Amino acid sequence: MAKEQYLTMAEKCILPGVNGHNGQQWQTGVNNFGKNNTTPTTTRMSRRARVASDVRQKCAAYVLALRPWSFSASLTPVALGSVLAYKLEGSVDLLILMVCAVTVLVVHGAGNLVNTYYDFSKGIDHKKSDDRTLVDEILAPQDVVMFGALLYSLGCLCATLLYFLSTMKLEHLALIYFGGLSSSFLYTGGIGLKYVALGDVVILITFGPLAVMFAHAVQVGYLSVLPLVYAVPLALNTEAILHSNNTRDMDSDKHAGIVTLAILIGPTLSYVLYNFLLFVPYVLFCILATRYTISMALPLLTLPMAFSLEKQFRSRFYAKIPQKTAKLNLLMGLFYVFGIILAPAGSLPLL
Numbered sequence: 508m509a510k511e512q513y514l515t516m517a518e519k520c521i522l523p524g525v526n527g528h529n530g531q532q533w534q535t536g537v538n539n540f541g542k543n544n545t546t547p548t549t550t551r552m553s554r555r556a557r558v559a560s561d562v563r564q565k566c567a568a569y570v571l572a573l574r575p576w577s578f579s580a581s582l583t584p585v586a587l588g589s590v591l592a593y594k595l596e597g598s599v600d601l602l603i604l605m606v607c608a609v610t611v612l613v614v615h616g617a618g619n620l621v622n623t624y625y626d627f628s629k630g631i632d633h634k635k636s637d638d639r640t641l642v643d644e645i646l647a648p649q650d651v652v653m654f655g656a657l658l659y660s661l662g663c664l665c666a667t668l669l670y671f672l673s674t675m676k677l678e679h680l681a682l683i684y685f686g687g688l689s690s691s692f693l694y695t696g697g698i699g700l701k702y703v704a705l706g707d708v709v710i711l712i713t714f715g716p717l718a719v720m721f722a723h724a725v726q727v728g729y730l731s732v733l734p735l736v737y738a739v740p741l742a743l744n745t746e747a748i749l750h751s752n753n754t755r756d757m758d759s760d761k762h763a764g765i766v767t768l769a770i771l772i773g774p775t776l777s778y779v780l781y782n783f784l785l786f787v788p789y790v791l792f793c794i795l796a797t798r799y800t801i802s803m804a805l806p807l808l809t810l811p812m813a814f815s816l817e818k819q820f821r822s823r824f825y826a827k828i829p830q831k832t833a834k835l836n837l838l839m840g841l842f843y844v845f846g847i848i849l850a851p852a853g854s855l856p857l858l
């Protein structure tokens with residue numbers, strides 16, 4: 508979420524008077540003559556409308572706390588796993604696809620909330636951070652904890668539903684689901700893998716092979732190596748989001764005493780790594796397009812976005828790079844999925 512947008516939402520959530528729509532109507536202010544004045548609309552506006560408005564603002568605060576701009580990272584692997592199942596088995600169960608998408612989304616969302624809570628309690632998030640849900644008191648820490656617990660419970664409910672909808676073995680489903688759930692918690696909670704430079708590995712595995720394999724397995728009912736291989740370009744691109752995030756936060760993270768990969772390798776190698784993560788997927792798409800089927804060239808349409816991001820990273824204008832890389836991730840992922848759908852039968856490498 509862009510800083511300015513975030514601030515606007517924060518102002519709306521904690522300062523009702525700042526919001527033109529709400530504030531003007533509810534302020535019991537002082538008029539030009541210095542006398543206390545209740546605006547006429549105050550009396551007209553019903554208590555019910557006021558409660559509805561407060562509920563809306565609270566809901567907006569909860570939605571923003573999830574950092575929905577990052578959801579492309581979990582939706583694209585679900586789409587990829589499902590489309591691979593479609594190519595292999597010839598059909599996809601739409602209900603399973605929907606429940607699987609909700610499961611992965613809520614576990615990702617819960618991971619973001621755990622991140623918000625622990626980064627705040629360890630003093631890592633500050634007034635200039637991207638995530639200011641707790642710093643700006645948009646929500647209270649216990650709200651974030653409760654919301655996170657609610658999402659994890661919803662995730663478990665969805666996983667149970669998947670068990671009944673899919674033919675997947677219970678032990679396989681539990682292994683992958685709880686693997687995803689523990690990664691989402693341990694990224695910043697418990698041992699806090701992010702704080703010891705292991706965050707990148709967690710992201711590469713969970714948002715790549717694990718999520719793609721999960722989406723594929725709930726459709727076909729068995730575990731396969733194929734989705735792991737197809738997940739590689741997407742996983743690299745998703746890791747580019749996190750790496751740009753960590754490069755942007757390098758100084759404040761160092762100050763807070765944590766270690767990330769970006770801190771370990773420094774700004775120059777971070778730029779080299781970002782280019783690697785950004786462009787290697789395109790090399791893989793070129794290989795797939797020339798050796799197998801031309802439809803795999805579709806993701807190359809996003810190359811101009813990647814070049815623009817490379818330029819911004821080079822000029823160290825990091826502010827909005829994670830969000831822009833997430834947008835690229837969504838588009839590249841969708842083109843990748845369409846490329847696979849359009850591939851003629853038998854033209855894709857099936858290992």
Ligand SMILES: CC(C)=CCC/C(C)=C/CC/C(C)=C/CC/C(C)=C/COP(=O)(O)OP(=O)(O)O
Binds near residue numbers: 619622717756
């Ligand atoms: C397979 C199943 C069932 C689920 C997988 C679901 C997923 C993808 C879970 C991963 C959750 C996870 C690791 C979330 C962490 C999200 C994250 C990278 C937050 C960013 O953290 P910071 O690096 O602190 O960035 P900020 O500075 O913006 O807070």
Ligand SMILES: Cc1cc(O)c2ccccc2c1O
Binds near residue numbers: 574580746752
């Ligand atoms: C909030 C947030 C921030 C990120 O930089 C992410 C990077 C990759 C995957 C997920 C991410 C995320 O959820």
